[in-house]
Amino acid sequence: MKRFELIKNDIEQLHQSITNPLNRHLCIIHHKKVLENIQKLSDNECLYIAAYMHDIGLYLGLLGKHAITSAHYTRDFLKKYDLFSEDEIKFIYDVIRFHSDKDKKHFYEAELLKEADKDAQEF
Numbered sequence: 001m002k003r004f005e006l007i008k009n010d011i012e013q014l015h016q017s018i019t020n021p022l023n024r025h026l027c028i029i030h031h032k033k034v035l036e037n038i039q040k041l042s043d044n045e046c047l048y049i050a051a052y053m054h055d056i057g058l059y060l061g062l063l064g065k066h067a068i069t070s071a072h073y074t075r076d077f078l079k080k081y082d083l084f085s086e087d088e089i090k091f092i093y094d095v096i097r098f099h100s101d102k103d104k105k106h107f108y109e110a111e112l113l114k115e116a117d118k119d120a121q122e123f
């Protein structure tokens with residue numbers, strides 16, 4: 001949990017840097033709601049990071065499938081810190097990458113994020 005707290009402010013600054021006001025507002029609300037949902041289901045701090053960044057590519061307006069652009073962006077973002085192993089970064093990458101795949105079930109944590117994301121959209 002300590003590593004998530006160390007970078008949480010930087011993630012929130014990233015959310016605040018989104019230039020489109022509507023996208024910025026939706027990003028902040030949605031990511032917080034998904035994070036709250038995940039925190040009820042797990043104590044895995046890597047999953048918390050995935051929850052807090054899972055749609056960042058969409059809200060930043062990056063071109064391509066949002067799950068893939070979000071996974072790439074998050075991987076590069078996390079590499080700036082000397083806090084996570086390559087395996088942890090790959091785990092976070094994969095959770096984000098697979099969270100929107102509605103046609104196929106993936107590993108447990110990706111399915112948790114998929115469910116938390118779906119529940120957050122029902123507000």
